[in-house]
Amino acid sequence: MSQHAQVKRKRTRTLDAAPQAMGVASGVSPGMPQGMFLDNDADPVIGEMLARQSALLQGNLIDTHFSDEPAPRALPQSTLGFHSFTDARDDTEQDDDLIFVKEQPVGGPSSSSAVALDQPQFDHHYTAKKFKKQRTISLPQLPYAKLLYEARGTVPHRQNDDDLLHLSGSSTKTIDGNRAVTLNVVRSVSPLTSQDHAPVLKRMAAAPKISKLVPSRKKKKKFFQTDKEGHYVFQQNDVFCNNRFIVKELLGQGTFGKVVQCVDTAPPVSPHVSDFQPFEDPFAESFEDSHFDLDYGHSQSNDSQPRLVAVKIIRAVDRYREAAKTELRVLKAIIENDSTGQYQCLLLRECFDYKNHICLVTDLFGKSVYDFMCNNGCPRFPGSHVQAISKQLIRSVCFLHDLGIIHTDLKPENVLLCDESYVGKPLSPQTYSSLSPRRKSACGGERRFLTNPEVKLIDFGSAVFHNEFHPAIISTRHYRAPEIVLGLGWSFPCDIWSIGCVLVELVTGESLYPIHENLEHMAMMQRFNGRPFPPKIVENMFYKADRKLGNMSPDLNSTVIKHFDRDTLALQWPERNKKGEIITKERSMKRILTSCDRLDKYILQKVRQDYGDWLTINWDLSPEDNWALLESKYDEQVLDREVFLFWYWFLDLCKKMFEFDPTKRITAREAIGHEWFNYGILDEGIASFGKV
Numbered sequence: 001m002s003q004h005a006q007v008k009r010k011r012t013r014t015l016d017a018a019p020q021a022m023g024v025a026s027g028v029s030p031g032m033p034q035g036m037f038l039d040n041d042a043d044p045v046i047g048e049m050l051a052r053q054s055a056l057l058q059g060n061l062i063d064t065h066f067s068d069e070p071a072p073r074a075l076p077q078s079t080l081g082f083h084s085f086t087d088a089r090d091d092t093e094q095d096d097d098l099i100f101v102k103e104q105p106v107g108g109p110s111s112s113s114a115v116a117l118d119q120p121q122f123d124h125h126y127t128a129k130k131f132k133k134q135r136t137i138s139l140p141q142l143p144y145a146k147l148l149y150e151a152r153g154t155v156p157h158r159q160n161d162d163d164l165l166h167l168s169g170s171s172t173k174t175i176d177g178n179r180a181v182t183l184n185v186v187r188s189v190s191p192l193t194s195q196d197h198a199p200v201l202k203r204m205a206a207a208p209k210i211s212k213l214v215p216s217r218k219k220k221k222k223f224f225q226t227d228k229e230g231h232y233v234f235q236q237n238d239v240f241c242n243n244r245f246i247v248k249e250l251l252g253q254g255t256f257g258k259v260v261q262c263v264d265t266a267p268p269v270s271p272h273v274s275d276f277q278p279f280e281d282p283f284a285e286s287f288e289d290s291h292f293d294l295d296y297g298h299s300q301s302n303d304s305q306p307r308l309v310a311v312k313i314i315r316a317v318d319r320y321r322e323a324a325k326t327e328l329r330v331l332k333a334i335i336e337n338d339s340t341g342q343y344q345c346l347l348l349r350e351c352f353d354y355k356n357h358i359c360l361v362t363d364l365f366g367k368s369v370y371d372f373m374c375n376n377g378c379p380r381f382p383g384s385h386v387q388a389i390s391k392q393l394i395r396s397v398c399f400l401h402d403l404g405i406i407h408t409d410l411k412p413e414n415v416l417l418c419d420e421s422y423v424g425k426p427l428s429p430q431t432y433s434s435l436s437p438r439r440k441s442a443c444g445g446e447r448r449f450l451t452n453p454e455v456k457l458i459d460f461g462s463a464v465f466h467n468e469f470h471p472a473i474i475s476t477r478h479y480r481a482p483e484i485v486l487g488l489g490w491s492f493p494c495d496i497w498s499i500g501c502v503l504v505e506l507v508t509g510e511s512l513y514p515i516h517e518n519l520e521h522m523a524m525m526q527r528f529n530g531r532p533f534p535p536k537i538v539e540n541m542f543y544k545a546d547r548k549l550g551n552m553s554p555d556l557n558s559t560v561i562k563h564f565d566r567d568t569l570a571l572q573w574p575e576r577n578k579k580g581e582i583i584t585k586e587r588s589m590k591r592i593l594t595s596c597d598r599l600d601k602y603i604l605q606k607v608r609q610d611y612g613d614w615l616t617i618n619w620d621l622s623p624e625d626n627w628a629l630l631e632s633k634y635d636e637q638v639l640d641r642e643v644f645l646f647w648y649w650f651l652d653l654c655k656k657m658f659e660f661d662p663t664k665r666i667t668a669r670e671a672i673g674h675e676w677f678n679y680g681i682l683d684e685g686i687a688s689f690g691k692v
């Protein structure tokens, strides 16, 4: 991965159919928003995109010849089409821009080849009947915004007041859990042979021949060094593990260790999940370097090709080695329950202990969503990509929650792109000149649109099983939920809050909470939510703190509790001295009062940059009444009903994710079924999809 002109910052935690083809294309043109923010001269782009989308969507249409469902056709559109799921057969002519799409898992037997190329292949065990009926989709959605998740497991995602704290959680439990770990780690580093990983294959094809990769041993060089903090010392062309891995690039460095891109010169050949074999527990005894010898006898063959992989090399420090065991247990649970990676979680391929460093071998993916944003002339993602990424994230987190796992560190840095390729569009001189020098040099004067918004969720280093020890403070500050800040105890809902922060960041291109301390964080939360913390949770905070219940962060009293009035239960912000004078710094005041607004207003202000000033929502009115109001105020030429609906429902989802009270916050499973995912939007994200 080229680091050229890339900017790295670190935030740590703690479709062959003709355009007029049936279905979407025919449906889109009449009622489509006309060139909302696609260039006027981009008609060929739109045509091509519609054709592609048509094919994509046809891959998801129910095969009418074999289905006992009514044929896909136009739906009537009562009151804006909201919740209308009435008999489509009578009203075909009324609204032919709507098609009836019923989702089914892509990659299944009835999927078109166009879709199959873009989707992971997997043997699903769903039947069509199990699928929820989708509302009509009048605009194309990207495939990754269309996959459904079949709920599994019985772990309740909703946090009860009673289990807010995991009061009895103890560190012993996790350590015991770790001691008991029997690693059943897969040996195959196989996915690179599958079409799902075309981007990585592409990269590999570009890689130099193996003979050129193996560093010469002539010069005396010390291999695989560890520094005094237990970190592996990155050296390009370093080799380890009996010369099997050749280090090529430093991908990332974190608290737990370093992640390096390596050429695996002797990858296991077997590409099949069924060939995965148990591997000895590397923790049962310490593996000496010289003892490390993988036995690949059965599967090694001459045609095994070197592959690029990512290796996370954990610090050679007991504390981090112990923590890595939890990461391994989580990774094990993931691969045991989703061996093909259909739920977008990083899959562990191998694990070994080398010179006291636990090494986790995983598939290699592209840069993070965060890095892509940092290097983009306009860091905002188009709505269609926000939706596609959101759906993958939510589905992924729902899967984890069903397994009883809380990720706890969801952030754009931990969401990797499967394919880094993009379509660049020149920025206007005005926009370009407004950029920082850093961004100017990084973006090359372009706004970049991914050609494929498929992502993978990584970093399970802080993940926690729901019934095990919960540290007092988790998550990277910007994505930290209020219940963590207030010391209430936390569970699955904290991940949902973090996802909310990520979604807003994708839409606006900026971190929602760019803060570093508790008071400002709490003041901002109130400002964005447009209301104070509910008295119930402030009371809870006092109750738990007074009785010293649960794990409390050492500075909870001094940085959180003292800022609340015990009588009114209100947050005392801005801060005042005894004389009643405001002592909060002006900069902080400005940051909160001028940069923050109620969340919907804050987001719409950014979104209007693409769609115009008409896009406003009155939350006291129903969507129907909102639309009627807009029609009465604006010329219909400027209005776009689809755009309105898309953002209306997006904001509705955000509101539910940013619910202060974790017991009332939307769960991942509920979010999957949210109305927003029934809407599509025609934008640059759709236009760039599949282009290389």
Ligand SMILES: Nc1ncnc2c1ncn2[C@@H]1O[C@H](COP(=O)(O)OP(=O)(O)OP(=O)(O)O)[C@@H](O)[C@H]1O
Binding pocket: 011, 012, 013, 251, 252, 253, 254, 255, 256, 257, 258, 259, 310, 312, 346, 362, 363, 364, 365, 366, 367, 368, 409, 413, 414, 416, 458, 459, 460, 461
């Ligand atoms: N499989 C992978 N493919 C490509 N890059 C990766 C991969 N895994 C990790 N990285 C890169 O390495 C960085 C650090 O990885 P990871 O978050 O797992 O480590 P960490 O030590 O837990 O970091 P932190 O302390 O910041 O959470 C990631 O942000 C990403 O840029």
